[in-house]
Amino acid sequence: MSEAAAVKDTPIEHAHQGFLKTYIFSTDHKMIAKQFLLLGLVMLMLGGGLVMLLRWQLAYPDKPLPLIGISETYMETGETETAMDRYWDEQFSKPEKEQSWIATRMPAGVISPNFYNTLFTMHATIMIFFVVMPILVGCFGNFLIPLMIGTRDMAFPVLNMLSFWVAVVSGVIILIGFFVPGGHAATGWTAYPPLSADPTWTGVDWGQNLWCFSLIFLGISSMMGSINYITTIINMRAPGMTFMRLPLTIWSLFIVAILLLLALPVLTSALAMLLFDRMAGTSFFNASGGGDPLLWQHLFWFFGHPEVYVLILPAMGIGSEILSVFSRKPIFGYHAMVYAMVSIAGLGWIVWGHHMFQSGMNPALGTTFMISTMVIAVPSAIKTFNWLGTLWGGNIQFTVPMLNALAFVSMFVIGGLSGIYMASTPVDIFIHDTYYIVAHIHYVVFGGSLFGIFAAITFWFPKMFGRMLGSKLGKIHFWITFAAFNCTFFPMHILGVGGHMRRIANPLQYEFLQQFEGLNIFITMSAFTLGMAQLIFIFNVFYSMFKGKKAEDNPWKANTVEWTAATPPPHGNFAEIPTIYHGPYEYNAPGIDEDYLPQTSQATIATDGNGKQ
């Protein structure tokens, strides 16, 4: 920084602000990040709870749920045994309209087929739009962008606050949907018409409408966030922070913001058309009125495939960050990593048809989409081999974030490889709409994104909250999650190859699926374990937030700029805007005594005279 600038830039006096401005309507990017984190964690528990019900139904179809369902005695003899029996007895004596919320959805504790449809629809919707996006993009985008590029806040702090509160409105709308007559949306998170376009098919009326409204609001929130992220990264980098000195996390968030900015408006337009079909009597997606159901699929997946990369790219950036720190080595092939992310994002726009191989597409077009999809394996492989290259010969420290980052890499590879099978049209004809795709999506979104989230929360927790996250509980959580995750989702590949369709409430009604009853019970038990393990994580986060060990400024001895700020960073982040002298991954650099070299350090790296290290 020049002398003049150093004098001019005074640290911000932290004027006392009231409770409302500090915690609720805050314009501080760090508080907004924490708000997004809270939103994501609450929704994570809800989305997880929904899937527990769903797994019960798949393992024990049409059996009453434990604890809240009717007892066996009541079923056999009609005599009430437990308190719940008496509750159900009372409910059944009422006319249907007066029955409680739970009785209309799970009569006698048995999940009704319609409610099952709601369960898988809302599980996916909540996990994708209200867990992974708010945490990876909302929370870590907000927290890390200003801190890692060395500035005081976002370019538009008020817009940032609005972005969060619009997301809350969207979340409230989606929650209201659970309580409207007719039930919540039940046509899958992809909401394919004609099923979704006409309330008479599903009996779901306002549930689906609110689903559309909620996602439109979320689109607006994301647009405000993306504009802010892109502007901030382009315009507000600290002196010396060139684009090629940006941490890979920031690169990934930058690319993701561009994807969100350009992909979500297309979804918004499709949702508006769907709402018109449902509420204004139009027939965009209704063939009998001159519309085309495939149109929705094109619009939805034109948004949907970039959206997939929105979910995984931030985890890739975060994973790269953490692997490098705990291998004490520079990231292998920094430039290749950046270009790989750019090309994944670019290719993501021309592959949407691979979701529609079975929808009746021109086979020639299918082949085009198959090839463009397979090309994505190249940049993905570049990233994977670079991660392995980073680990190779490194001084690996198995901290909790590192364990989660390693799980991210290995699980992402499995998910990526099963993706190649589905990209191939002949194979896809066989495994389309089976549990194989359920296995694939969960290896990518749970194994990839969610392990990325765990890695990110455990890694940046000290900077966010000023305290260390308990590492013992962290490790217990990690190992149970890792084992239970694989026990849950790996067998789904087998189910899929065995022809087990997804989105069916009762597999036992098909003779050829009865052989899978044992496997389904095993998956359900693993899923319950997986769900329980997340409670450890939630407990650990909230306990450590208040009772954890105080953290130092740079507990992991990392290079990036956020670790030079005070812990937790005050309003305005830095005492003085830092100047950047190095790339973000100079670990064990020649001529440097310590094994790390902060980006703000003025020390020079030894070279061999040719400019090479």
Place this chain on the structure above:
Amino acid sequence: MAKPAEEKADNLTIEKDVGQGLPPILDDDSFGNGNRSNGGDSDRPINSAVLAMLLFIGAEVMFFAGIIGAFIVLRFGANDWPPPGQPRLPVVVTGINTAILLLSGLTMFKTKRLLKDWHREKILHGLTITALLGALFLAVQGFEWTRLLGFGFTLSSNIYGTVFYTLIGCHALHVLGAVIWLTIVASRLRMNSPAYSANNHVGIKLSGMYWYLVVALWPVLYGLVYFN
């Protein structure tokens, strides 16, 4: 003015010290140049608000790409276009209307060229004429719509009506938004609002950028929808 300044004490301390050769930021324009709290980055390539506006226009274009894509799929998937028995769309009147909107683009262009030398009166004049031309465009559109509705041609009467009212209606809403925005900008300028000055007129520039978007979209929609 004292009270808002107190409330914004936090922002003020950030902003007042870091101008570094850039025009000063006005307190009551929270969109303005954004929070230029970054001490070192005075040679940023582009004004933050202008960049944000460009990105927003990009998102808008993608929204229209969605509905135009839908129009193309539905129009070329149909056997008869327009379906038999439908009223003819008013090509000539709308053609004149197109000229009106394009003219408003030209007046906006001329107005924006006055910004640099800050001819306040002329700018106000130009903005008013642009907004009036936009309002005239909307009025003609509305008149034609009522005639079409009179023929029983509605949003839900068939797919032809659906795409017509969706595409043209979306555009009309955007023009309406742009006219309202221009009106606000023009009246603030008229009342000598401190938000705009010779050094800082980014707010006017942004409304002009948005105006270009709605003008540029129109010929595309006119060509697609009105010429069968």
